[in-house]
Structures are given as C-alpha cells and as structure tokens.
Amino acid sequence: MSTVETMRMFLGDAQVEGVPGSDRGLAYGDGLFETMRVHAGRVSWWDMHWARLAQGAGRLRLRLPDRGLVEQQIEALDATPGMDANNVLKLLVTRGCGGRGYLPPSDNMPLWILSRHPAPPSPRASGLHLRWCTTRLAHQPVLAGIKHCNRLEQVLARGEWSDAGIDEGLVLDMEGNVVSATSANLFVLRDGGWHTPPVDRCGVAGVCRAWLLSASGARETRLGVEEVESADAVLLCNAVRGILPVARLGNRAWLPHPQVRALRQRLATANPAFIVPEDNV
C-alpha cells in the first residue's frame, strides 16, 4: 500500500521536513489557521479564507507566506497520486522562530503547513443534536473574530462530552451571551428574521457565517440561552460542512424548517461542495 502525501511544511519559501522545537506556534500558539473544503479539486471560498488570514496577520503583526506560493503548493499537493478531489485542506501559519521570550521577532520567517484530511461524513439526516457547554469564552476584543491558534477554550469545551449521540456544543461568553458552537457559527430564526451573535468580543468570524449573513439578511444580535431555545429554527454553519440544521438542543426539539431548507438549497446552488443528498434535505 502506497502512502498518499497529505502534508507539506515550509519555512518562508523553502520546504522543510519537520517543525523546529523552538517554533513560536508550539511555544505560544503564536499563529493562525484556516480549515477549508475542497470539492472537485477546488478550494471553496479561497479568497475569503485568505482575506481572513490576512486580517489575522495584520492583527498579530505576523508576516504571511507569499500567497502565490501557497496556491502553487496547494495545487502540487492536489496533483500527488491518490489524492481525493473531495477533502479538507488545513493551512496553518505560525510566526516561526526567533524573538526573545514573548517578544516577537521584528521580521518573522513564517512556518506554514498544508495538510489534507478526509471530507467529513454527512450530518445526521434529521439534524444535529446539541448540548450546552459549561466552559465559557473570555472577552478579548484584540483576538476576537480571527482564527488564531490560542484554542484551549475550544479544546476544553469540546472535551466536555464524549457521547457520540451529541454532535456539537454551544458555548456562552462570560456574561451569558450565546457565542457559537465549539467549531461552527450559530444562526437562529426568530419572528421571521435570522440572527447570529456578533464576534467582536469572542468567537470566530466564520467564512460560511459571512456568506450566510449576506444570503439570509441576518442581523448580528446578542442572544441569551432562552432566545436560542425559543427560536423557530436553529442552524450551525462552517466552511467545511456548510449549513447544518439543528434538531435538538438538550430537551428542546425542532422539526425541519422550510427556511433552513431554502438556505441550504441556495448554498448548494452557489457552491456545489455543499450539495445536500436527497435524503438529507
């Protein structure tokens, strides 16, 4: 059995074989990442992913690798024998080595890693089953919105359950506002309109969230637990899995909702990576 090449690592422009033990990503989570859906060999929403990465790099004052080189290497990895044309692509960029302690180097040589992972299984046909997490997200405006590598809060929240019957968990901020799921954004339908929590104090400004904000005309609204549980419909979304209808949250259950179905169909039309199997609409 031959091994498919699923990972390439680089320091600046040069391919490398391993990560130095002194990398700042390893030491401090001093980096950014994007997790992307690849369909028929094309990266979905690549421009939006790169834009968010660039925004994060600006916020952290971290130099990114050359975009053209990254694109070229994504293609090269695609072209390796045995690579599935439908999968998940992760791009991790760290500040690399250097500096003294927390002090970042004035001009960093980024470490970056491209890796391929299997496409996720289709979601539960009847909709996701969710729970509430007890881990809360801290308010940190300078890190909110971007997809940085300080993710212990998400690791702790996701570590709260191992029951395979639960698909995702919703997390609150320190004031009790609902923020998102551990790895997806949240939208709720109330009084005929869609709402999603703002991500100005914590949470991630998801790429699928941005698409859906525009497509649904949703408003950014701070939501409490009660406002989610009493919603007419609830969905999660992320750039890998698209729109995921929610069927249960604790004891609350929702039937499939025509507005969720309509949004999934619009997304599938806009982006064939997210065509939903007939029995799963």
Next chain:
Amino acid sequence: MSTVETMRMFLGDAQVEGVPGSDRGLAYGDGLFETMRVHAGRVSWWDMHWARLAQGAGRLRLRLPDRGLVEQQIEALDATPGMDANNVLKLLVTRGCGGRGYLPPSDNMPLWILSRHPAPPSPRASGLHLRWCTTRLAHQPVLAGIKHCNRLEQVLARGEWSDAGIDEGLVLDMEGNVVSATSANLFVLRDGGWHTPPVDRCGVAGVCRAWLLSASGARETRLGVEEVESADAVLLCNAVRGILPVARLGNRAWLPHPQVRALRQRLATANPAFIVPEDNV
C-alpha cells in the same frame, strides 16, 4: 567549533528528532511549559515547577510524561560536553497528536521538549524601567494561574515596545486591575505591607511569586494603576531572574528601598542562584 546539544524532544518515552506537523501544541497551543533557572547544575525550585505543571495538566486533563524520565533526561542534557552549569531550562509539554479537531484524544501521548538557554544578563543595577501596556488580559478562570501555551496576549503586550531602555511592561485586566508584567509577577509595598494581584481570573501563579508570598507575608490584593504608582516600592519577580527592583514606571521613579534589598538577600540565602552582585544590591 563543536555544537553544544541544547534541545531534546520526546514522544512519550521515546526520543524523537522533530515535532510532527499535526501536534496539538502547534495547532491549538494545547500544552504547558515551565521556564527554570539552573545554577551549579541544579534546577532551582524543581518541585514547585513540577507541581505547577501537574496542576496545569489536571486542569487541561492532559497526561504528563513520567517525572523520573524527565529528571533523568535533564541530567543527561546537563552532562553533554560544553553545557554551562548556569543557564535556563525550558520544559514544554503538549498533548501530542490525535483527537478530532478540538476534541482531545482520550489518552494522549505527550510531546515534550527540554531546551537550554543562556542565563539572563544581570538586571539594570539601578532597577528596572517599566511602562504600561495597552493590551489587556481577558478573564478566564479555567485557564488563570497555570502556565499554558495560549500566550498571544503576552506576545501582543510584549510587542508594544522595542525601546531597549524599557525592561518590562505592566498589563491590566479588562476591568483595569493591574495583573503582572508580561513575563514576571508584581509586588508593591504600601503602608508597610506587601501586596500582589490575585491570579484567579488571569495571570500566572509564578513559582518565585509563591516563594515571595510566603517570605514577605504579602497579601493578594486587587490593585489599580494609581495604587501601583503611589506605592512605596515596587518589584517584579520570576523563577529565572528572582527579585527585580523597579526604578521607574513611566514618569514615576523610586529610589532603592531597604525592604526590597532585604527580600533579595533572603532569597539569595535561600537559593544561591539568586545571589546578587555587590554593585547590584
């Protein structure tokens, strides 16, 4: 010129040559570290460092490597030709690879890295020069106190200045309470008594801080900017540099204080790693 071996990496019990690109420390800052002073070949406060690491591992539910093996490898690294008997030892432990996304593996094989660094230069004889940082620390009780690898707040705060005339920066929490310096704890003398900020919502429970809390009879007190600036004496401390008198904070200046000198002498008596040069008392 021969190269002194300054780093060893391990996965569980086995020495390895590099860090896998899929390590969770790299992806999420999913790990812990200790930075320790080595004097005359002995690690200062080793028991306290290991205790804090164990506390952090309990909080993150992360398996540590075997303590005996770590101690054996520290000795082995010490015995390599050319190793200075006075230096800094860093131990980094990550959760290693595995799990799915944020979900941690149920039983992790830790990655751990021992590295040696030069001893820090003696501090400015007249005392440190400090500034106030604008980056604030978020309140996150589940991560407060432990020395985890989600350190972007510290990287951003330390990145605020490059002026070599400034030695350290003090950081506030989101409510305006003073927490610490970017890489040291803070003690202030007021009305004849020592005070240090609590680390229950953010900040690190430093090993030298613990020694000093006991030695000075200090109390844990929430302190505002004004209460630090109007203090009779201010000092920073950490496990690598011991007690560091502060001479300036912005426009505020302090003369050397006999109580700071007395504490430094007590520390030097208790721990010869922290003997202060005559011209630096």
